[in-house]
Amino acid sequence: MHFLGSxxxxxxxxxxLTIWGATTSAIPRRAFHQPIARQDSEIESIIAExxxxxxxxxxxxxxxxxxxxxxxxxxxxxxxxxxxxTVDLIEVPVPGNSSVERWNLYATQDASVTPRVILTTHxxxxxxxIPYSASYSNSSDSRDxxxxxxxxxxxxxxxxxxxxxxxxxxxxxxxxxxxxxxLLFVVGEENSGAGMMAFSNSSLYANMSDTxxxxxxxxxxxxxxxxxxxxxxxxxxxxxxTTAHSAYPWNGDSAITKILPALLAVDGLDSLTPEEGGLPxxxxxxxxxxxxxxxxxxxxxxxxxxxxxxxxxxxxxGGTPEEFEAAIEARIAEYYEGEIPVQFNFTWSAxxxxxxxxxxxxxxxxxNYATDILGLDYGxxxxxYLYGPGTIEVAHGVDEFVxxxxxxxxxxxxxxLVADVLGS
Numbered sequence: 084m085h086f087l088g089s090x091x092x093x094x095x096x097x098x099x100l101t102i103w104g105a106t107t108s109a110i111p112r113r114a115f116h117q118p119i120a121r122q123d124s125e126i127e128s129i130i131a132e133x134x135x136x137x138x139x140x141x142x143x144x145x146x147x148x149x150x151x152x153x154x155x156x157x158x159x160x161x162x163x164x165x166x167x168x169t170v171d172l173i174e175v176p177v178p179g180n181s182s183v184e185r186w187n188l189y190a191t192q193d194a195s196v197t198p199r200v201i202l203t204t205h206x207x208x209x210x211x212x213i214p215y216s217a218s219y220s221n222s223s224d225s226r227d228x229x230x231x232x233x234x235x236x237x238x239x240x241x242x243x244x245x246x247x248x249x250x251x252x253x254x255x256x257x258x259x260x261x262x263x264x265x266l267l268f269v270v271g272e273e274n275s276g277a278g279m280m281a282f283s284n285s286s287l288y289a290n291m292s293d294t295x296x297x298x299x300x301x302x303x304x305x306x307x308x309x310x311x312x313x314x315x316x317x318x319x320x321x322x323x324x325t326t327a328h329s330a331y332p333w334n335g336d337s338a339i340t341k342i343l344p345a346l347l348a349v350d351g352l353d354s355l356t357p358e359e360g361g362l363p364x365x366x367x368x369x370x371x372x373x374x375x376x377x378x379x380x381x382x383x384x385x386x387x388x389x390x391x392x393x394x395x396x397x398x399x400x401g402g403t404p405e406e407f408e409a410a411i412e413a414r415i416a417e418y419y420e421g422e423i424p425v426q427f428n429f430t431w432s433a434x435x436x437x438x439x440x441x442x443x444x445x446x447x448x449x450x451n452y453a454t455d456i457l458g459l460d461y462g463x464x465x466x467x468y469l470y471g472p473g474t475i476e477v478a479h480g481v482d483e484f485v486x487x488x489x490x491x492x493x494x495x496x497x498x499x500l501v502a503d504v505l506g507s
Contacts, residue, residue, distance in 0.1 A: 084160055084170045126217050126229060129487075135494060136231070136487070138162070139244035143233040146212040149274040150178050152185045155206050159243070159268065160188055166251055168266070169194040175270050175281045187278050188268040189287065192254055196262030197294040200504040202250060202497060204242035204301030204471070205272035205279075205455060208235035209479050220486075227488025237485040238478035242301025242471045243268055245490060249497035264501060272455050279458035297439075297466035297504035299497065300456055303478055306489055306496065307448035309469030310440035313368055314399035315432040315453040316407060319392070320345050322425045326382075326389035335387030339380050342391040344418035345425045349373055349395055352414055360417075362410050363402025368435045368449060371400040371407075398451055404431040433457040439466045442503050445496070450475070468500050 130136040147155035160170045171194075172186035188206070191198060215233035222228075231241075250266055253259045269278030282288055302309075322342040327335025353372050355361030362371035375395045381388035397407070408429045416423055436456055440447040452475055456467060472489035 084164060084172060126219070129226065129229070130217060133491075135244055135248045135491060138247060139231060139236070139241055139490060140215055140217075142240040142243055143215040143231075143236050147206055147208055147235065148210045148212060149207040149271055150185070151183050152207050152270040153183045156186050156188055156268075156270070159206070160190075163188070163190045163247070163266070167192055171287070173281060173285060173287065175278050178275070178277075185270045187270060187282055189265065189282075190267075191262060191265040193261035197291040198265035199263045199294055199296045200299065200501055201265045201267050201295065201297075202246040202299050202301070202501070203267040203269065203455075204239045204246060205270065206240075206243065206268050207270050207273050207278075208238065208240070209273050213481065213483065217487075225488075227486065227491075229487040230484040231487055231490065232482065232484040234483060236483050237303050237471075237473035238475065238483065239272075239301055239303070239471065241473060241485045241490050241493065245472065245493035246299075246301055246497055249494045249501070252494070253498055253501060258498075259501065259505065263505065269455060276455055276458040279455035283458055283460045295465060297468065298456075298459065298461070299468045299470065299500045299504070300454055301471045301497075302450075302452075302454050302469060303471050303473045303475040303485075304448055304450065304469060305474050306472055306492060307470070308440045308442055308445035308500075309438050309450050310447040311367060311435055311437045312450035312453060312456070312469065313371070314434040314436065315457065316397040316399050316404070317430040317432065318349065318373075318395040318397060318411065319428040319430075320349070320395070320425055321393075321427075322391045324387065324389045324391075327387040329385040329387055332387050335389070338388045338391035341424040342380070342393060345415045345423075345427070346375060346378075346393055348415045348418045349411065350375060352410070355414075357402075357410075360410060360414055362397070363400070363406045365401030365435065367437075368400035371402070372398045372451070374398075398453070399434050401435065403434075404429070407431070436467075439468050439503075442468075442500065444499065445470075466504055468504075470496060470500060 130140055145155040145158055160172060163170050168190040171189040173189055175185050175187055213234040217229055217231050220228040220230055246266060250264050253264060254261060267282060269282060271277035320342060322338040324338035324341060325336040352361050357363050364370040373395050375393055377394040380391035411429060454469065472493040473485035477483050
């Protein structure tokens with residue numbers, strides 16, 4: 084196992100075969116697996132007999148909420164080394180709210196050559212951690228319909244497992260040579276994109292420029308091939324008022340009263356066409372949409388609030404940053420008479436992304452969400468794919484799951500996509 088640290092010149096090798104002062108061989112594999120509730124012995128046997136299903140189970144059982152992915156990274160590095168991979172741990176900056184070390188994992192069976200194709204997805208998940216479970220569907224007793232549940236079961240540890248097993252089987256069969264395929268598992272996708280950006284800015288990636296032909300990203304796509312996904316923008320709205328005792332509200336100036344019209348304005352953008360003052364869209368990606376996801380204001384019910392803040396996420400389907408900002412400002416202005424009493428800051432991350440989808444045997448799909456593809460700097464000569472089992476519509480929820488049959492099919496589909504890259 085090699086450590087590539089951000090504090091080392093050019094992502095140079097900092098440590099070799101050491102972690103926290105001990106050799107990797109001295110670290111006992113942590114036993115995360117516990118007997119699974121709500122699971123009968125038949126399902127237990129099905130999972131135990133499958134390297135894919137046991138890998139998926141073990142990954143889901145390891146808590147890896149964004150900014151705290153150290154345990155899953157350590158465990159997976161050992162697993163990959165046990166399967167003849169050389170693993171580089173690429174240090175990713177630790178955010179201010181965490182002291183836990185974390186890394187991207189880059190793995191190949193021949194580190195002396197640079198790869199032609201990289202299978203990649205993310206290790207982090209959203210909160211809270213939900214333990215692994217498996218059960219038959221209420222509507223089917225088919226093996227393929229067994230529901231594998233838990234946080235990250237579909238977003239995106241099913242892709243970590245399927246990509247890993249696909250790479251192992253391709254290499255064992257000799258269908259690809261040891262240096263042609265690599266695995267890249269990043270951190271921070273769910274909240275910052277820090278992991279993919281760290282890889283994109285690394286000398287490791289720069290040194291691949293002569294050989295790399297494609298990236299295959301793993302996210303829930305319903306087993307279809309992403310023809311593209313929307314971009315992302317952010318909106319911060321703030322209002323300042325004057326605090327006062329709520330029994331004498333005329334002595335204060337409510338920040339909530341000021342911000343409410345702006346929130347109604349932004350919330351109503353989705354119902355308008357661009358011609359009516361709504362946000363730009365496109366024929367391929369449809370309408371841009373908004374979601375006011377964070378609202379903070381006030382200190383107590385008996386205090387006139389002196390400050391209010393809201394954050395909105397915008398899923399970008401077309402247009403330019405200038406068009407978006409103009410539409411938002413005009414819409415907010417319609418809800419006020421005279422001077423606008425709020426401040427807003429519009430931040431543009433990226434527009435929609437077009438992806439490779441003309442692969443025989445795959446149905447194309449347009450995705451409304453954004454991915455780590457936005458954090459990767461690549462040229463027109465690089466083919467980028469987006470695929471994964473399961474649906475995004477159950478991700479991040481309490482009932483997140485992936486069906487067993489879809490997970491097994493994903494292994495074969497990832498192999499087909501690798502072949503498509505190498506055959507180009």
